[in-house]
Amino acid sequence: MTAPTVLTIETTSLGDRSYLVHDGQVAFVVDPQRDVDRVLSLAESEAVRVTHVFETHIHNDYVTGGYALAQRTGAAYHVNAEDDVSFKRDAIRDGEVVEVSESLRVRAISTPGHTFTHLSYALEGEHPYVFTGGSLLFGSTGRPDLLGQDHAEELARLQHGSAHRLVKELDGSTEVMPTHGFGSFCSATQTEGDESTLAKEQETNPALLKDVEEFVRETLDGLDLYPAYYAHMGPANAAGPSEPDLELPSRADKEVLRERLTAGEWVVDLRTRQAFSAGHVPGTYNFGLDGQFSTWLGWMIPWGTPVTLLGESEEQVAEAQRELVRIGIDELAGQATGEPRDWTDGELGTITTATFADLAQVRHHREVSVLDVRNPKEHEESHVAGAVNIPLGQLPQRLDEAPQGEVWVHCASGYRSSIGASFLAAHGRQVVALDDDFDEQAGKVGLPLEGSAAS
Template sequence: MFFVDILETEGLGNRSYLAGGREAAVLIDPPRDVERVVAAAAGRGVRIAYVAETHVHNDYVSGGLELARLTGATYLVPAAARVSFDHTPVTDGDTLPVEDGLTLRALATPGHTPHHTSYVLREDGREVAAFTGGSLLIGSVGRPDLVEPRLTEELARAQYASAHRLAAELDDAVQLLPTHGFGSFCSSSQAEGTSSTIGRERRTNPALTKDVDTFIADTLAGLEDVPAYYVHMGPLNSAGPAPVDLTPPRTAGGREIAERLTAGEWVVDLRSRTAFSAGHVAGTVNFEADSKLATYLAWLIPWGKPVTLLAESPAQLAHAQRELVRVGIDRPAAAATGDPADWLSEGGALRPFPRADFAALRTAREAGEDPVVLDVRRRSERAGGYIRDSLHIPVHEVRDRAGEIPAGTVWVHCAGGMRAAIAASLLDAAGRDVVAVDDSFDAALDAALDAGLPLTTDLRR
């Protein structure tokens, strides 16, 4: 009997899959931190016979090369992908034996990339699971605009054709097991649920229910901004990523932290936004270790700039290191853990800023204050409603566009508080007076019942 184990990489919104039988298995789209894959295989008592990439990834660094080296597995990469390391190229229709009664078939599904390949697991001649990478996703498809802008519409058409090929060739009961779609920006929209089958997607997926022109128009209209670090992932994966070094960084004291800040380096406080706002080293920025640390830090930090990490504990620091290597931030310049007071240079003091909710913002307006309201959500989120007279700058643009923010105290909000905390810390580090709105935007609807916090969906105003 076959098995499929899901290896979640929640911070990036992706999945890898270990699939096999009694003795052997294949790993689809491996994460960078491969020791958890090795542990999963050991737990199953199987050897990893194949490591398979559906495509050269644009959103994270693959651990495929290292995993193949460690396990002796055959490394499968689509033949049309341009890579610089030893591998076994796979083309459409190639069938590989995993063990007796269990085979893996390659199925060309271009669209997310020109060379994208899905893999279909077959047990005793019956197809049971389709690993679709960034092709057909749960309720969506992988976005077609990450390779080359001039190819976007062509790849969108290919994506539509690939989805229809999968639906035509596979039975309704075949499990759909995509890599993207669980929060990854590689998805053209987010997954509707956590599991699916080819039959369910045939009935509900826009790529299979809309005509091609409507699908393409809707897909292209719904594409969000691409995280800035994506441009570096493809070249890293094509060249062959180096093994991961997760040993602790060297420890920095308060004086060194101050020197790094003076030099213009990034010092990142990994604590919760609540702890950070209560008191932090002036000039540091807040990216919570337990939120989408890798995505947002890699998106906002200038690529290659040294980063020092400040954590509550060695465990929090180790977690952050693991998250960051997945997006190519391999070695922090330094780190410190423990009491924030120990991160100060001599004579320094921790700097706080206030947190509030939308009701407090309404109260401030009713009291005659004229706060600057900064909305750092995505454009698609703002289209669903926003606070009238608010300024809109998505969080990943705040640092470069800070000069557009009017003078005065800036009340920063997003949809739930995490991105607002990032933006507030960036502005605080630049010397602005800020209030971080740590509240669900749904609460703004309640506050809007009073004229003190009017909302609008008219984007012309």
Template structure:
């Protein structure tokens, strides 16, 4: 009897798997903090004998090499992937014995990367599930544009062929178990559900419902910006990541925090956006520990710049460290816990900015006289804005704001996103730059009810 356990990393929008039988198991696309995988194996009472990668990942640092080293497992990587460490090269059609009657079969599925390989879990020779990595996802496919721009269209066509190969070779009952698709920017869209099968995908997945030209045109048209830190993930994974160090960072006091800010380093406050708006260290940035801290901080911080973390508790700090090592931010320069009163020097005080809703923004706009209209800054992604935006608003996606902050017009800035989290990040950047800012902490779906004019054509935007 086989089992499949899912290890979900919500912050990165990925899933990782442990599968096997009564005694032994295989780990699929393990996260960098491998203690989770080891704990899952311990709960099952199984030994990890194989670690497999579907591809060289672009959105996180793998734990595969270290997991294989610690457990003595064979480390299987697609043969065509160029890596700098010893591994077992996997070719199309290879079959790996996992436990009695349980095997995985390698299936070449290029598209997300040229060397991408899916693994079909078989019980007594019958396919029961497929670990599809960044190939066939739930309701979509992995992005084809993360390797090399000149290969994008070719890989998009390969995605279509690979998805169809999976659908043709596997029974409708086989579970589809992708790594990406649950919020990861490696996927071409959000997962169309929590679980799926090959049969369900035949009904709902465009790769299986459309001809190749229609599918490729739609896929390419929907691609958005690639997180900047992705450029560092592939090389790190190909070189062989170092083991993680999750010990507590050096402690920072108020003088140290001030010195790091003066030196141009990043000081990141992990508390929730409400607490940050009410009081924070001047010049610090707010990336909520409960938000997508790894994605957005890694996307926005200049790569390699020292970062000091401010947390309300040791637990919050430890969880943030765990999130950040997954994307290659290995060691904070320093850290402090407590609150803003603990982080400012004697004689100094925390600073704050306003929070509001869309109703208050509408009231502000109605009451503004000629030449007094506040700046409305939309920091959502292009695709979100295309679905509707506040008339007259300025658009700079949050991941680009730190580079384009000088483009924000003069005046008080009311900044919004879709729900409030990204507006909090943007407000902290603007506040640190000395701008008068109001964070709109509200759902965009309430903008119309608040009386704001929402337009839906590019011609109406300025």
């Protein structure tokens, strides 16, 4: 029998993957993202027809495209019968088999842990695959705390059991195809590698190497913050989200931009942190498209605040818009393209950038405050002595806790520090943005470090 064709659709900014699987004629899709035009384009290029869509769980980190894709294609939309949803779906349960075609036979396997109703899908046959969603990941598992701390321990125990069920019921050669784990905050820990099998996972995955008590303890102890916008994803997905409108929003001129900034709306500069620091419209925030743009914007913005995008080109704005609809930010107030002189007649703002060596040198001569915008677990492991830790995602709510006077802002590599520095600068603070690698440089230049890794 001919091997199935399994194609991966990467969404690197969210750390997720979707899958299109076909036999040369018909295809099924697992966990599609909101912008389903990517799936449809891939299916067209493969000359196949999408007949089935499978959802592993009600996602917490993005708005699904499953319902919209099924509506567009007429495909059967398989969602766990136990999930409370407000749309018509093809309810599926543990153990049920869907014959997509003669060579594509998919079996649902209950794998609770990331959520209570999580399903994995085993593609049976001579070339087996298992699509594990947020269950078994590469060297890790999906985090168990997204439904609240009250359920975290129970779900961690279920996650351990689900991992063992997969290796017990499926052949070791089965290729593991997770949705999460490539930088996604849905992963309990950092994932390892780019491909795997169940046999390989038995050699490396903590869920399969540790007993349940040790796994639960280490998993819960290792959990860090996750984006605030996750709270809005479950309800959106349970409602059956529509296909997004990706037509560019209206253009905003200089006067409109000034009015929006004065009104407290978010005007977001999509350029790189280097370009932003060299010159920007005062009051704007820098969320560069060269990093996890939508994750951090979605985490920080008060939900429902109007957003205007500033980009070098319409293509850049369109990319940002696509990123935002994936997390349910559909309505943009406007956009403008070009460079800062096209966006204001006033004086441009700049942000001084520096390295950890610069910080060490300055500290020999005068006192400066250091703001660490990394997440708590990162800070606990190692940090500059005396640094104040306010995680970037919490900075809007904790602005009053930021040090006064000259503030040197740092993260792990520079992306988050630029966002934090732009936010502080927009609120009248004097900032220096550290554009440097913390792990590689901070300990080498004479800065005193504290934390579990520094002791």
